[in-house]
Amino acid sequence: xxxRMFPRDLFAELERLQRDMQQAFDLSIRGGTRGGFPALNIxxxxxxxxxxxxxxGIDPAAIEVxxxxxxxxxxxxxxxxxxxxxxxxxxxxxFAGRFRRVITLPDDIDPNSATAKxxxxxxxxxxxxxxxxxxxxxxxx
Amino acid sequence: MxxxxxxxxxxxxxxxxxxxxxxxxxxxxxxITLTADLPGVPKxxxxxxVEADTLTIEGEVELPLPEGMESLHAEVNLPRxxxxxxxxxxxxxxxxxxxxANGVLKLRIPKAAHAQxxxxxxxxx
Numbered sequence: 028x029x030x031r032m033f034p035r036d037l038f039a040e041l042e043r044l045q046r047d048m049q050q051a052f053d054l055s056i057r058g059g060t061r062g063g064f065p066a067l068n069i070x071x072x073x074x075x076x077x078x079x080x081x082x083x084g085i086d087p088a089a090i091e092v093x094x095x096x097x098x099x100x101x102x103x104x105x106x107x108x109x110x111x112x113x114x115x116x117x118x119x120x121x122f123a124g125r126f127r128r129v130i131t132l133p134d135d136i137d138p139n140s141a142t143a144k145x146x147x148x149x150x151x152x153x154x155x156x157x158x159x160x161x162x163x164x165x166x167x168x
Numbered sequence: 169m170x171x172x173x174x175x176x177x178x179x180x181x182x183x184x185x186x187x188x189x190x191x192x193x194x195x196x197x198x199x200i201t202l203t204a205d206l207p208g209v210p211k212x213x214x215x216x217x218v219e220a221d222t223l224t225i226e227g228e229v230e231l232p233l234p235e236g237m238e239s240l241h242a243e244v245n246l247p248r249x250x251x252x253x254x255x256x257x258x259x260x261x262x263x264x265x266x267x268x269a270n271g272v273l274k275l276r277i278p279k280a281a282h283a284q285x286x287x288x289x290x291x292x293x
Contacts, residue, residue, distance in 0.1 A: 065207075066243040072234050079231060081207035081244055083271030108203060111196055120190035121205055144232075148207035148271015151232060 064122040065101065065150070069130065073162055076136055076154045080128070083148030090150060094138040101150065102127040135159075186250035189225065197285050199278035200259065206249050207271035214268055216275075218261045223253045225273065258283030 065082035080101050082090065090103040107123040110116055132138075132154065140155035192203045206214065209227035217224040229247045255261055260280040267274040 067241065068231075068239065068244055069241040070233070070237040070239050072237045075234065077234060077237055079208075079244075081271075083205045083207040085270070108192055108194070110194060114194050114196040116192065116194055117200075118191055118193040121192045121203060122190070145270075146232075147210050147230075148205070149231065153234075 063128060064105075064126045065128065067128060067130065071133075074156055076133060076156070078130065078152040078154075080150040080152070081148065082126075082150050085145075085148075087145035087150070090145070092141075092143050092150070092152060094132070094141060094154070097132050097134065097136075097138075099130045099132055099152070099154075100127065101130075101152075184248060185246055186226075186248040187244065187246050189227075189249045189251055191251065197279075199276060202253070202273075202275040202277065204251070204273040204275075205271065206268075206273055208244065209249065209271060211268055214273065216264075216266055216273075218255070218264060221255045221257070221261070223255055223261070223264075223275075223277075224250070225252075226250045227273075 065080040067081075068079040070077040070079075078099065082101075082103070082105075085103060085105055090101065093100045093102075102125075104125045105123055108121070133156075135156045136154045137157045138154065141152060143150060143152045145151075189204045189206050191205075192201075194201045194203075204225055206225075206227045208229035208231055210230050213228040213230055215224075215226040217226070227249045229244065229249070255277065258279050259277050261277065263278050265276045
């Protein structure tokens with residue numbers, strides 16, 4: 028009766044929709060930090076989970092990649108550009124400082140199988156799924 | 169009979185959707201240093217264009233994607249970067265030097281000789 032007298036207005040409805048959309052993109056309880064550094068793309072194949080971290084201009088040896096209890100952490104630091112004397116910074120958009128991103132991995136991955144490669148400023152981490160998790164076609168005799 | 173309905177918008181004028189790469193621009197006495205983040209762009213897919221007073225930076229993203237991969241989450245959701253800058257007159261666009269490594273582009277645009285800072289002598293009479 029009450030709700031019928033006060034129908035949900037369009038703006039409230041839009042706001043709810045927007046919240047739902049954001050929710051759908053969130054990675055985990057640690058926050059779906061879109062716009063964080065490095066930017067992340069995540070893909071899945073029947074055999075593996077593929078993670079791409081867009082971290083340009085970093086010494087790969089200084090990036091820390093760790094899997095612990097099904098959680099993948101990518102951390103490191105990107106040095107600030109040194110400003111020469113008497114120089115002016117007109118635009119400063121590039122990320123500088125320490126970074127850390129955390130991804131909850133699916134349960135069926137094999138953490139020992141992870142490989143990481145750094146090319147053209149992208150860190151590509153590939154983690155195989157456990158053999159038993161790979162869907163298998165069963166032949167009917 | 170001619171109609172006035174033939175005005176279709178020019179489709180080709182619209183560039184393809186692209187990502188805006190973050191940049192730093194630092195100016196010193198002798199020129200400008202521009203640094204841009206273009207992760208995922210191999211050297212041969214980077215395109216730099218200086219035309220009259222515009223500088224265009226373009227790059228295509230190339231990632232090693234395993235066959236049959238399904239995207240679960242994408243923050244880099246377009247395969248292309250593009251950013252255009254207007255250069256001012258005192259910059260010498262013929263002398264642009266570029267370096268590209270690990271997805272970071274570094275451009276050095278010197279100021280033209282006549283635009284270099286000159287100390288003006290004050291004569292006291």
